[in-house]
Amino acid sequence: MAVFNKIALIGVGLIGSSIARVARERAIANTIAISSRSQQTLDEARTLDLGDEYNTDAAQIVKDADLVILCTPVGVVGNITSIIADHLKPGSIISDVGSVKVSVIQQMLPHIPDGVNFVPAHPVAGTEKSGPKHGFATLFDNRWCILTPTPKAEESAIEALGDFWQACGSSIEIMDAEHHDKVLAITSHLPQLIAYNIVGTADDLEAVTNSEVIKYSAGGFRDSTRLAASDPTMWRDVCLHNKEAILEMLARFSEDLSAMQRAVRWADGDTLFDMFTRTRKIRRDIIDAGQEIDAPNFGRDD
Amino acid sequence: MAVFNKIALIGVGLIGSSIARVARERAIANTIAISSRSQQTLDEARTLDLGDEYNTDAAQIVKDADLVILCTPVGVVGNITSIIADHLKPGSIISDVGSVKVSVIQQMLPHIPDGVNFVPAHPVAGTEKSGPKHGFATLFDNRWCILTPTPKAEESAIEALGDFWQACGSSIEIMDAEHHDKVLAITSHLPQLIAYNIVGTADDLEAVTNSEVIKYSAGGFRDSTRLAASDPTMWRDVCLHNKEAILEMLARFSEDLSAMQRAVRWADGDTLFDMFTRTRKIRRDIIDAGQEIDAPNFGRDD
Numbered sequence: 001m002a003v004f005n006k007i008a009l010i011g012v013g014l015i016g017s018s019i020a021r022v023a024r025e026r027a028i029a030n031t032i033a034i035s036s037r038s039q040q041t042l043d044e045a046r047t048l049d050l051g052d053e054y055n056t057d058a059a060q061i062v063k064d065a066d067l068v069i070l071c072t073p074v075g076v077v078g079n080i081t082s083i084i085a086d087h088l089k090p091g092s093i094i095s096d097v098g099s100v101k102v103s104v105i106q107q108m109l110p111h112i113p114d115g116v117n118f119v120p121a122h123p124v125a126g127t128e129k130s131g132p133k134h135g136f137a138t139l140f141d142n143r144w145c146i147l148t149p150t151p152k153a154e155e156s157a158i159e160a161l162g163d164f165w166q167a168c169g170s171s172i173e174i175m176d177a178e179h180h181d182k183v184l185a186i187t188s189h190l191p192q193l194i195a196y197n198i199v200g201t202a203d204d205l206e207a208v209t210n211s212e213v214i215k216y217s218a219g220g221f222r223d224s225t226r227l228a229a230s231d232p233t234m235w236r237d238v239c240l241h242n243k244e245a246i247l248e249m250l251a252r253f254s255e256d257l258s259a260m261q262r263a264v265r266w267a268d269g270d271t272l273f274d275m276f277t278r279t280r281k282i283r284r285d286i287i288d289a290g291q292e293i294d295a296p297n298f299g300r301d302d
Numbered sequence: 303m304a305v306f307n308k309i310a311l312i313g314v315g316l317i318g319s320s321i322a323r324v325a326r327e328r329a330i331a332n333t334i335a336i337s338s339r340s341q342q343t344l345d346e347a348r349t350l351d352l353g354d355e356y357n358t359d360a361a362q363i364v365k366d367a368d369l370v371i372l373c374t375p376v377g378v379v380g381n382i383t384s385i386i387a388d389h390l391k392p393g394s395i396i397s398d399v400g401s402v403k404v405s406v407i408q409q410m411l412p413h414i415p416d417g418v419n420f421v422p423a424h425p426v427a428g429t430e431k432s433g434p435k436h437g438f439a440t441l442f443d444n445r446w447c448i449l450t451p452t453p454k455a456e457e458s459a460i461e462a463l464g465d466f467w468q469a470c471g472s473s474i475e476i477m478d479a480e481h482h483d484k485v486l487a488i489t490s491h492l493p494q495l496i497a498y499n500i501v502g503t504a505d506d507l508e509a510v511t512n513s514e515v516i517k518y519s520a521g522g523f524r525d526s527t528r529l530a531a532s533d534p535t536m537w538r539d540v541c542l543h544n545k546e547a548i549l550e551m552l553a554r555f556s557e558d559l560s561a562m563q564r565a566v567r568w569a570d571g572d573t574l575f576d577m578f579t580r581t582r583k584i585r586r587d588i589i590d591a592g593q594e595i596d597a598p599n600f601g602r603d604d
Contacts, residue, residue, distance in 0.1 A: 099521070124518045127598030128585075134598065144517055173517070183510050186503070188521030194500055195522070197562055198493060199581040201555045208485050214587045215446055215475070216426045219401070219490025220497075220529050222594045225585035227522050232578035239566050239574050250563045253503045254556065260499055261552045264541050272541050276534035279501040283430075283527035285516050292524045296429030296436065298600035 003164045006031040008065035010058045010080060012045045013231070014126060015097045016071030017135030019168065020050040025137045028167040033061035045132045059087040067093045067164065069121075070108075074098040075237035078107030090115040093157045097123055099184055099234075101148045101177035103241035109150055117157030122146045122180065123170060124188070130231040141169035142290055148177040185245035189238055190253060193246070195227035196235075305466045308333040310367035312360045312382055314347045315533070316428060317399045318373030319437030321470065322352040327439045330469040335363035347434045361389040369395045369466065371423075372410075376400040377539035380409030392417040395459045399425055401486055401536075403450045403479035405543035411452055419459030424448045424482065425472060426490070432533040443471035444592055450479040487547035491540055492555060495548070497529035498537075 007029040009016045016034070023029045033053035036042040042054050055061045062068045062084045070077050077096055088094060094116055098104045101120050112118045125143040127134065145165040149158045162172040175183075202213045202221060213221065239246060263271040286292045293299050309331040311318045318336070325331045335355035338344040344356050357363045364370045364386045372379050379398055390396060396418055400406045403422050414420045427445040429436065447467040451460045464474040477485075504515045504523060515523065541548060565573040588594045595601050 124521045126521075129598050143520055146518075183514050183518055184521060186507055186510055187515055187518040187523040190503070191500060191522035191526055193562060193566075194496060194559075195525075196578050196581055197559050198496055198555060199584055200562075200577060201492070201551070201558045202488050203580065203584060204554070204558070205488055207481075208488055210584070210587070212485050213489055214584070214591050214593065216448075216485055216489040217588045217593050218445055219426045219428075219486060220493035221489040222585075222588050223497075223525055223529060224493055225581070225588055225594070226600060227525060228578075228581035229585040230578075232575050232582075235578050236571050236574045240569050240571055243566055243569065246566055247563065249503070250559070250566070252506070253500060254559065254563075256503045256506070257496075257499050257552070257556065260495060260502075261549065261556075264495075264545055264548055264552070267542050267545065269538050269542055273534050273538045275502060276498050276530075276532075276537050278505065279498055279527070279530035280534075282501055282505060282512070282516070283524075283531040285512070286519045286524050286527055289516050291516065291519050292527070293602040295602075296431045298528060298602045300595040300597075300600045300602070 002027055002030045003160065003167050004029045004066040006033060006065045007067045007069065008033040008035065008061045009051070009069055009071055010035045010084070011071035012036050012041060012050065012132045013071065014130055014134050015123065016069070017045065017048070017050055017132040018137065018139040019069065019071065020045070021135055021137040022140060022168045026167060028164060029067070033065060035061050041132060048132055050132060059084050062087050062089070064089055065092060067095065067161070070096040073234045073237040074100050074104055074241050077104055078111070081108040081111040085111040085113055088113060088116045093117045093119055093161055095119050095121045095161055097121060099188060099238050100242040101180045105148070105150055105177055109152065112152050117153040118150045119153045119158050119161045120148045120150065120177070121161060121165065122148075122184070123165065128226050128229040138169065140165070143170050144173055145170040146180055147172060147174045148180050149174065181242050181245045185242060185249045189242060189246050190249040192227050192230065192235055193239070193250065194253070195224045198224045199228040304329055304332045305462065305469050306331045306368040308335065308367045309369045309371065310335040310337065310363045311353070311371050311373055312337045312386070313373035314338050314343060314352065314434045315373060316432055316436050317425065318371070319347065319350070319352055319434040320439065320441040321371065321373065322347070323437055323439040324442060324470045328469060330466060331369075335367060337363045343434060350434055352434065361386050364389050364391070366391055367394060369397065369463070372398040375536045375539040376402050376406055376543050379406055380413070383410040383413040387413040387415055390415060390418045395419045395421055395463055397421050397423045397463055399423060401490060401540050402544040403482045407450070407452055407479055411454065414454050419455040420452045421455045421460055421463045422450045422452065422479065423463060423467065424450075424486070425467065430528050430531040440471065442467070445472050446475055447472040448482055449474060449476045450482050451476065483544050483547045487544060487551045491544060491548050492551040494529050494532065494537055495541070495552065496555070497526040500526045501530040
């Protein structure tokens with residue numbers, strides 16, 4: 001049985017198109033409506049047959065939707081909410097998929113009409129690919145989806161959204177938005193910035209050519225390039241909207257890196273050995289938790 | 303036809319055991335002799351049937367070997383060479399697989415007897431797994447092997463070692479040791495240290511629990527944990543033996559990270575967008591060069 005009769009997806013990139021696919025494949029919604037402000041993206045979604053309705057005007061597709069999910073970069077969710085607010089169906093649920101939550105709530109909450117349930121969500125899943133064609137139905141399987149409910153949400157609405165994401169394959173966790181933003185700053189935003197930075201540093205070297213960087217990337221560098229190939233608009237917005245938590249994690253990272261650098265400079269082998277030993281356990285735990293593959297090199301050399 | 307009649311591998315971890323496997327599988331050597339100072343590791347190699355001769359005394363297996371390869375952490379190659387030097391066969395080749403080359407040459411060259419060819423090598427390949435059982439015969443396929451020949455090497459010996467590595471599946475590049483160490487500092491050593499550091503920073507957080515770090519690692523963090531699970535002894539030695547180049551790369555990385563941090567603090571979206579855009583091309587180039595898989599998430603979610 002469908003969890004919702006009609007869902008409306010505003011934005012149809014990697015996440016939006018994956019929701020559309022899994023919702024249809026597993027019959028989680030009877031009708032899937034898709035909006036994108038870009039006619040080209042919308043045409044692409046139509047060619048891929050991702051939905052049942054298509055409209056560049058988001059207000060048109062939310063009217064009779066039971067669940068509206070904003071699947072855009074987090075910088076535009078306030079503006080979109082202000083545009084669609086008057087068209088939301090009483091008793092419906094509005095949600096999002098953004099990687100930051102405090103700012104999303106600040107942007108959206110003032111526009112939410114009484115009688116509409118606002119339940120922000122963050123499916124912690126993704127790939128480095130962007131756009132409708134790169135979504136896939138199993139993206140959320142075995143991943144976590146974090147809900148950060150607002151006062152403008154009935155308990156039943158929170159449960160219904162949880163049911164929806166469970167039907168999409170995910171496990172549900174509920175936490176407050178501030179804590180979410182700190183957790184994601186370390187598990188996602190910092191690794192992302194570090195990846196961008198290391199690739200940028202390599203790109204700038206004068207003494208080593210780019211072709212050398214590419215040829216010998218199997219020495220470890222290529223790992224960083226995956227995250228560094230992610231959507232720049234999405235990540236710019238994350239940085240702008242989770243500034244404080246990101247700055248804290250960057251500061252901690254830099255302090256730790258200075259300590260490591262000092263150990264290298266002073267040839268302090270024991271300290272380096274200890275630093276390089278304790279990190280093994282975390283990967284083991286991530287593999288045991290089913291969040292990572294155990295095959296060497298992520299299995300890519302198989 | 304075998305490239306060498308007998309090869310002797312001193313050290314039988316991931317790289318040594320992979321050489322043993324590919325050499326036998328492709329009949330690159332008629333006889334494979336293996337030494338490890340650890341009886342347990344040697345027994346493991348024997349159980350895996352990796353070679354034809356086993357001896358904890360390296361001097362015993364090099365006597366009639368045409369090619370001797372040191373496959374140990376780079377911190378011990380000088381000592382090992384001093385022990386085996388008098389037993390090396392005239393006209394034979396001695397090589398290594400270390401990720402640093404200047405220090406390896408400094409450590410080994412003084413011990414190399416006249417009439418023995420010393421050709422340091424570095425197969426740029428590996429996984430995060432350690433030990434004899436994790437080696438595999440295809441590890442070097444489609445990877446680069448860098449030779450940094452010394453004055454103590456006939457041209458024919460350099461060619462023969464190149465033939466050997468080509469038979470193992472690799473392409474050959476020849477460069478001077480100083481340049482090698484700079485190239486690897488950026489393509490391998492820096493990414494490795496950054497991975498260790500980011501995992502260490504996450505492990506230390508008080509506000510976010512380790513179980514949260516593990517649960518939500520699919521947001522990007524899990525990528526870093528692969529390199530951070532690598533052999534600590536090997537990487538301690540790399541840091542101690544490529545200090546100057548690593549310190550230079552760390553300094554550059556930190557400068558660049560400060561610039562990125564400043565852009566976050568000042569909410570400079572345009573600068574962040576530019577930083578996040580130029581890095582996409584490098585991954586594309588690495589994929590086009592056949593050094594990386596194009597599947598999303600390294601293909602691990604397939």
